[in-house]
Amino acid sequence: MNETKIEEFEIGAIRPPSEGGSHSLLLRFTRNCPWNNCTFCYGAPYGRGKFELRTMEEIKRDIDRAKAISDMIQETSADLGQGGEITPKVVDALFQKYPEARYSNSFTSVLNWLNAGGKTVFLQDANSLIMKTPDLVEAIGYLKEAFPEIERITSYARAKTVSKKSFESMVAIRKAGLSRLHMGLETGDDVLLKKIHKGVTAREHADAGKKIMAAAIELSEYIMPGLGGKEMTDQHALNTALVLNRFSPHYIRSRTFAPIPGTPLADEYARGDFQFLRPHGLVREIGKFIENLDVKSKLCFDHATNPCYRSMSGLRYVFHQGYEGYQMPQEKEHLLSIVEEALKIDENRFPKVEEMAMMAR
Numbered sequence: 196m197n198e199t200k201i202e203e204f205e206i207g208a209i210r211p212p213s214e215g216g217s218h219s220l221l222l223r224f225t226r227n228c229p230w231n232n233c234t235f236c237y238g239a240p241y242g243r244g245k246f247e248l249r250t251m252e253e254i255k256r257d258i259d260r261a262k263a264i265s266d267m268i269q270e271t272s273a274d275l276g277q278g279g280e281i282t283p284k285v286v287d288a289l290f291q292k293y294p295e296a297r298y299s300n301s302f303t304s305v306l307n308w309l310n311a312g313g314k315t316v317f318l319q320d321a322n323s324l325i326m327k328t329p330d331l332v333e334a335i336g337y338l339k340e341a342f343p344e345i346e347r348i349t350s351y352a353r354a355k356t357v358s359k360k361s362f363e364s365m366v367a368i369r370k371a372g373l374s375r376l377h378m379g380l381e382t383g384d385d386v387l388l389k390k391i392h393k394g395v396t397a398r399e400h401a402d403a404g405k406k407i408m409a410a411a412i413e414l415s416e417y418i419m420p421g422l423g424g425k426e427m428t429d430q431h432a433l434n435t436a437l438v439l440n441r442f443s444p445h446y447i448r449s450r451t452f453a454p455i456p457g458t459p460l461a462d463e464y465a466r467g468d469f470q471f472l473r474p475h476g477l478v479r480e481i482g483k484f485i486e487n488l489d490v491k492s493k494l495c496f497d498h499a500t501n502p503c504y505r506s507m508s509g510l511r512y513v514f515h516q517g518y519e520g521y522q523m524p525q526e527k528e529h530l531l532s533i534v535e536e537a538l539k540i541d542e543n544r545f546p547k548v549e550e551m552a553m554m555a556r
């Protein structure tokens with residue numbers, strides 16, 4: 196009987212799809228969202244839970260636990276002559292040796308991570324940058340010491356928080372090992388930003404974006420087509436493109452607005468106070484956004500909420516869903532031709548908003 200016990204580490208609710216694609220190790224540096232106020236979200240992915248900073252002791256203990264599981268797996272692989280690889284033989288042996296591993300989320304997470312190469316880590320939850328810079332630097336440093344082979348460390352961040360950090364702090368965080376940030380711009384239109392209670396202006400967001408880029412941290416920006424409904428579609432498309440043109444992030448990722456039950460914007464929609472775009476209107480809005488975009492970014496549609504339609508072979512997405520997307524500006528004309536073709540497809544073949552909302556969950 197093996198005496199070693201698997202100790203669980205905390206794993207939060209969500210991560211960006213691209214981090215799921217690379218099976219990133221998920222480590223929770225903070226809990227929930229410190230803002231919880233955007234009217235389309237309301238911190239719903241985190242159950243509207245109260246925001247908490249985790250202590251350095253908790254964070255380091257979780258890293259130690261992930262490391263202990265990783266060691267268990269790699270030692271078993273080495274003992275079986277598999278040179279650290281996760282083969283079916285290794286997995287069988289691990290489940291024999293540690294029967295509780297079958298029911299351990301932490302074990303499964305580390306196993307999948309190592310199997311995918313063990314190179315990427317995502318720091319959960321909604322805004323790790325809110326940690327004091329020396330604390331974040333210390334925690335990332337500890338993580339890199341435990342796993343020197345890590346090549347990419349990523350986190351979500353709020354632009355407002357970045358705007359309060361000095362450039363020197365951002366450089367220190369990058370030097371510690373943080374290599375990519377995901378930020379939600381949603382829209383570059385100030386009227387809409389105010390309406391959705393984003394808590395940041397377009398200018399503050401652009402300045403935060405510039406600061407991140409200047410600190411040599413990779414930047415992924417999220418935009419939300421459809422967020423302004425019929426009423427604000429033109430200004431939403433145009434101003435979102437104009438803000439992104441000011442700092443040209445590495446990635447721009449599209450997630451179409453879909454009402455999440457229990458959020459103020461979903462209530463507005465249910466009352467009939469929010470006029471959702473029809474599918475062609477949504478595709479047209481994306482087209483207008485692309486037309487006005489002047490960036491060197493990769494434009495990605497890597498989420499289930501992006502425009503799709505029913506075909507003989509099932510649901511087809513208008514744009515491909517790859518995590519590396521379309522390279523701008525080289526593929527701009529190609530993207531605009533995709534938009535033109537999509538507008539020729541019968542609108543009734545596109546899912547309704549309610550169905551899109553289901554896809555988002």
Ligand code: SF4
Binds near residue numbers: 228232379
């Ligand atoms: S969109 Fe982000 S910042 Fe806004 S409430 Fe949701 S998790 Fe918080």
